[in-house]
Amino acid sequence: MSRALLIDIGSTYTKARLFDLNNLTLLASGRAFTTIETDVSTGLSKALAQLPDWETADYKLACSSAAGGLKIIAIGLVPALTAEAARRAALGAGSKVLATYSYQLTGEDINNIIKEQPDIILLAGGTDGGNQEVILHNARLIAASNLKQPILVAGNRNAQAKVANMLTEAGKEIYLTENVMPRLEELNIKPAREQIREIFLEKIIKAKGLDRVNQLIDGVIMPTPAAVLEAAALLADGTEDEPGLGELLVVDIGGATTDLHSIATGNPTDGAVNWQGLEEPYQKRTVEGDLGMRYSAPSLVQVVGEKKLKRYYQEYFSEPLDDFALEEYLAKLHNQPAYLAQTAEEINIDSLLGRLAARLATQRHVGQLKTTYTPMGAVKSQTGKDLTKLKTVIGTGGVIVNHEQPDFILAGTSYQDLERPELLAPLAAEYYLDQKYLLAATGLLAGVAPDKALALLKKYLLKL
Amino acid sequence: MTQQATVVLGVIGADVHAVGNQILAHALEEAAIKVVNIGVMASQKEFIEAALETGADAIWVSSLYGHGEMDCRGLRDKAVEAGIGDVMMYIGGNLVIGKQEWSKVEDLFLKMGFNRAYPPGTMPEEAISDLKEDLALRGV
Numbered sequence: 001m002s003r004a005l006l007i008d009i010g011s012t013y014t015k016a017r018l019f020d021l022n023n024l025t026l027l028a029s030g031r032a033f034t035t036i037e038t039d040v041s042t043g044l045s046k047a048l049a050q051l052p053d054w055e056t057a058d059y060k061l062a063c064s065s066a067a068g069g070l071k072i073i074a075i076g077l078v079p080a081l082t083a084e085a086a087r088r089a090a091l092g093a094g095s096k097v098l099a100t101y102s103y104q105l106t107g108e109d110i111n112n113i114i115k116e117q118p119d120i121i122l123l124a125g126g127t128d129g130g131n132q133e134v135i136l137h138n139a140r141l142i143a144a145s146n147l148k149q150p151i152l153v154a155g156n157r158n159a160q161a162k163v164a165n166m167l168t169e170a171g172k173e174i175y176l177t178e179n180v181m182p183r184l185e186e187l188n189i190k191p192a193r194e195q196i197r198e199i200f201l202e203k204i205i206k207a208k209g210l211d212r213v214n215q216l217i218d219g220v221i222m223p224t225p226a227a228v229l230e231a232a233a234l235l236a237d238g239t240e241d242e243p244g245l246g247e248l249l250v251v252d253i254g255g256a257t258t259d260l261h262s263i264a265t266g267n268p269t270d271g272a273v274n275w276q277g278l279e280e281p282y283q284k285r286t287v288e289g290d291l292g293m294r295y296s297a298p299s300l301v302q303v304v305g306e307k308k309l310k311r312y313y314q315e316y317f318s319e320p321l322d323d324f325a326l327e328e329y330l331a332k333l334h335n336q337p338a339y340l341a342q343t344a345e346e347i348n349i350d351s352l353l354g355r356l357a358a359r360l361a362t363q364r365h366v367g368q369l370k371t372t373y374t375p376m377g378a379v380k381s382q383t384g385k386d387l388t389k390l391k392t393v394i395g396t397g398g399v400i401v402n403h404e405q406p407d408f409i410l411a412g413t414s415y416q417d418l419e420r421p422e423l424l425a426p427l428a429a430e431y432y433l434d435q436k437y438l439l440a441a442t443g444l445l446a447g448v449a450p451d452k453a454l455a456l457l458k459k460y461l462l463k464l
Numbered sequence: 465m466t467q468q469a470t471v472v473l474g475v476i477g478a479d480v481h482a483v484g485n486q487i488l489a490h491a492l493e494e495a496a497i498k499v500v501n502i503g504v505m506a507s508q509k510e511f512i513e514a515a516l517e518t519g520a521d522a523i524w525v526s527s528l529y530g531h532g533e534m535d536c537r538g539l540r541d542k543a544v545e546a547g548i549g550d551v552m553m554y555i556g557g558n559l560v561i562g563k564q565e566w567s568k569v570e571d572l573f574l575k576m577g578f579n580r581a582y583p584p585g586t587m588p589e590e591a592i593s594d595l596k597e598d599l600a601l602r603g604v
């Protein structure tokens with residue numbers, strides 16, 4: 001019997017699960033508090049103690065979002081070009097982008113970067129053969145600072161050597177990779193993404209003390225969001241032997257953030273449309289730090305507007321929402337990340353917040369169509385991804401999975417829900433639920449046993 | 465002028481109006497300015513890369529068919545990224561649809577990063593004399 005032990009070391013819980021890969025069944029699961037502050041293997045041992053014969057599993061792999069996950073500062077030149085490309089590379093590697101900087105850094109920027117305590121600094125700027133001045137300036141400031149973090153340089157090829165010299169001479173730990181935007185509008189984030197993963201494996205795991213798990217298991221191999229993205233890509237594209245589901249969107253609404261992963265080219269579905277702006281990554285991840293169900297609930301309500309929220313409440317639940325109840329509940333959510341809705345009203349507010357988080361995150365993730373009326377008639381141009389024809393939307397994460405009506409929340413991703421006709425959101429997608437939280441686990445398995453990982457996903461995804 | 469100035473010339477977007485482009489090329493050459501003419505239906509990228517490749521002092525963009533705004537958005541940013549952020553940029557032709565108040569149109573294009581914008585019917589000589597002045601200030 002072939003078995004896999006797949007672990008998620010989260011910020012609160014360490015969750016371990018043992019799968020039978022022949023019969024595609026979950027054999028057992030265990031859970032304990034994450035103990036990253038002292039010794040992460042203490043919590044892991046407790047979780048493992050709840051599983052039979054885990055020691056002899058064929059694969060023993062973990063992903064982690066403990067100790068803040070993987071935190072990156074992205075630096076580029078023009079906001080819409082190399083700075084955006086650097087940001088996308090960092091997000092695609094499963095990291096949290098603490099901030100994105102463009103143009104010339106200032107001394108104050110450097111102080112802020114130091115305060116933010118990133119794990120990695122991604123330094124880009126200039127196309128190949130293009131601007132060198134700004135990346136050299138920024139490298140000079142970083143060299144003179146007491147930033148100790150690894151610096152990944154992914155800018156103008158012609159400036160790489162000079163940047164590398166400057167930083168190495170200053171005793172910085174540096175890595176070099178291909179430019180995130182070698183030519184205008186051309187996105188090249190794969191090399192940077194892979195290098196970030198490598199730095200994560202080589203350095204960050206150790207720095208965060210996550211290497212202590214190595215005495216028990218094969219190791220932590222990626223940040224949790226990267227595992228989710230891997231699984232989403234596997235599910236969309238399939239393997240050599242088994243077809244995938246095709247283009248899809250994964251929605252993960254958490255307490256603090258809402259993550260969307262689309263695996264789709266996003267090409268215009270209307271032949272007459274021309275695409276403008278930066279190329280879109282096929283595997284695209286966006287993270288909304290102001291949209292969440294607990295810690296970020298107040299900021300979510302602020303984005304929507306209280307008036308509108310009440311209007312929606314009336315519309316969906318056919319009764320008014322009390323001012324005081326809302327305020328009180330929001331304060332509770334912000335301060336108690338583990339709070340579970342009790343009253344019917346609280347449950348309704350939760351449903352509504354979930355739907356709105358999905359809606360706003362979709363608004364920001366998808367592309368838009370702009371129509372310009374010219375003497376030649378209407379001319380349409382698209383920026384970002386066109387997901388109108390996308391057929392599969394998958395909900396994951398505690399909020400959606402534990403909800404009584406997950407499809408109510410997922411409907412927030414639909415074109416009809418966005419109330420903005422220019423946005424290219426799915427018109428008629430089918431909704432699925434990651435009911436057994438398999439995405440991160442199968443993402444871990446995707447690298448070593450892709451067919452099994454895909455089979456598990458297909459077996460347990462619940463069609464709504 | 466100590467060295468010969470170089471201008472990249474072209475008609476941006478999906479615009480095929482070729483006559484003005486030819487006239488401008490001719491007028492610039494007459495004025496002893498080197499012309500790199502990338503012709504009609506030129507993309508932003510082609511403008512920037514031609515300027516980069518030839519070390520041009522200026523980019524002259526024509527737009528005749530009315531969607532100059534859409535076609536030119538982000539052009540200056542691309543020049544910055546490509547390392548030629550301070551290249552001189554002029555635009556002329558029929559920049560917007562129909563007749564609109566020129567000062568507003570001009571403002572729009574200056575805000576987009578053009579150094580100068582010209583209303584319909586501008587004679588090439590006017591812009592050439594501006595160019596010579598602008599470049600002289602930069603010591604070209």
Ligand code: B12
Nearest residue numbers: 375479480481482483484526529530556557558561562591
């Ligand atoms: C000939 C012509 C065509 C020909 C072009 C043939 C060709 N390959 O060149 C054809 C039939 C293909 C055509 C098609 C269209 N055309 Co037409 N066309 C004209 C016309 C009649 C003359 C253009 C011309 O050659 N002028 C002579 C040259 C010398 O002048 P110019 O182009 O304006 O350029 C001078 C100045 O503007 C200036 N200049 C230009 N660029 C720059 C840049 C700088 C930096 C500077 C300093 C100066 C400068 O210097 C130039 C030289 O003196 C004009 C009307 C007109 N009288 O201008 C309409 C006109 C330009 N066309 C127009 C339209 C609407 C179209 C179409 C959309 C029609 C359609 N519905 O299909 C299509 C668009 C096709 C496309 N994708 O581009 C409109 C544009 C409307 C607007 N902007 O508000 C115009 C103004 C007609 C009108 N009054 O409605 N067209």
